[in-house]
Amino acid sequence: MLILGQPWMTNVVLEARELTAGYVPDLPILRGVSVRAMRGKITLIIGPNGAGKSTLIKAIAGLVPISAGTVNFEGTDITGLRTDRLASHGIAYVPQNNNIFRSLTIRQNLDLALRRGSANGVAVLDHLFAQFPALAEKQKDKAGSLSGGQRQFLAIAMALAAEPRLILMDEPSAGLSPKATQEVLEHARVLATSGVSILLVEQNVNQAMRLSDHCYILAEGRNQIDGPSDDLRNDSVVGEIYLGGRRLRSS
């Protein structure tokens, strides 16, 4: 059903509809979750621990079986896609934990992430090293020797190495200092401006709200509320119920 003027012909890149998904049969974690990611925008997903944010990302990435609902990427149905086919569709996934290979060097990590047979591998690497100078300096070091923030940058650089059109990022700021968090999020902003779409899960609600375009709040495996990030941020009801009101406004 692809009619001219349908949202994804214009700016919806990814649309997940009514997803039911879970780790074991008959125990759904997601119960009818729907989200959309727009081209060149940062779409934020927030919610309490255990809300199902990571599960949503994993379901889209093909790591958690979907029992109902659909995932559509640029007009193609990718529901239940095999994870190793994601990259070839133009989607990159940055897992919440263990997103780099510690026993390999930084350069080897990036080589692994480059698309196979990509003619301009060297150019892509040069471009990445220009974006992440700290990684360029440490190319020959084991990735396990990087600091937490540097690891996140490496994970993001690895995602970018495949030149994706959409990046699924699961808490890229986990365990980072406020300053490093800011850097990571600002980098996401730069990427989005350059045309890459981003579906971002974050715990640092304040910072992420400011840098994102649209925001979904999930709780207990369901959509709660969504809207432009600026509106939600200033909405006192939303603030009270979901975001721990006072903290939000005071900062």
Added chain:
Amino acid sequence: MIGVLSYLVFFATTASILAIAVLGLNLQWGNTGLFNGGVVAFFGAGAYGTLILGGPPQEGMVGGFALTYPMALLGGMAVAGVMAWIVGLLTLRLRHDYLAIATFGVAVAFENLMRNAEWLAGGAKGVRGFERPFREAIGDGFLYNLVFFVAVLLILIATYVFLERLVASPFGRLLRAIREDEEAAQSLGKSPSRVRLTAFVTGSVIMGLAGGLYGTFYAFVSPQDVLPTLTFQVWAMLIVGGAGNNRGAVFGAFLIWGAWTISGWALSRFAPVEAQLYTGSVQFILIGAVIVGMLVWRPQGLLPERLIVSQQGSNPVNKRGE
């Protein structure tokens, strides 16, 4: 003097052949984390394959194709590879323990098939009548064994170099990445099941090579050569030598084969006559004890894997890597 020397050559040939099999297992277990509980089946496929393909025609048996030796040996390796490919295709997508059970089952089935299929493998009598390569030119006896040993040693070295290169290649890096984090590797577009299958088949082909050389050495193979004992010994060699380290694999093969030989000799020499019957069982218990002891006190083996994961960025000692 020549007796001792001749025995040493004999010992070193067998140890080198086993070392090749241990290298194959190291690619599967040490580098890829695949538990092959049926090493002997792939070893046996190489041995039977080589002798059937390269041996003379015999009454009542298929085979006896009398291929030239290199073709026969490669054919034996191919038989091992095809077997591994089928087993791998069926089990590698499933949970890891299924591979262990499936390979164990394959080994039992293989032994039974060889024992019973007279038309294929001569049944309990085994495959005989194989003409060892260059025997006419070199003759039997010590000289032949010496030349054969040198050839086996060269093949061992070639296998070692091949595997060292493989581990350092992009494919080797991919193996490590998948072992470290399968989901992350998948999300970068890598297919763990395909990579594992490649490693499993390659390791099994190497075991087939060892089996082919073994069959050539004795010019004979029978169901007695494909008992589970061999799987057990090859595993002991890898665990003691150090899984993940190719040098450890070779070292473990010589060490355990030495211990096996010496214990066999000592038991036959010093054990009371009425216990002589049980020599084999006692050796088993000893090997089992060595495996358990290793796993308890030095699970990484005598020469552990060199996996350098430095924790602190500022620690230059750890930067040697690779």
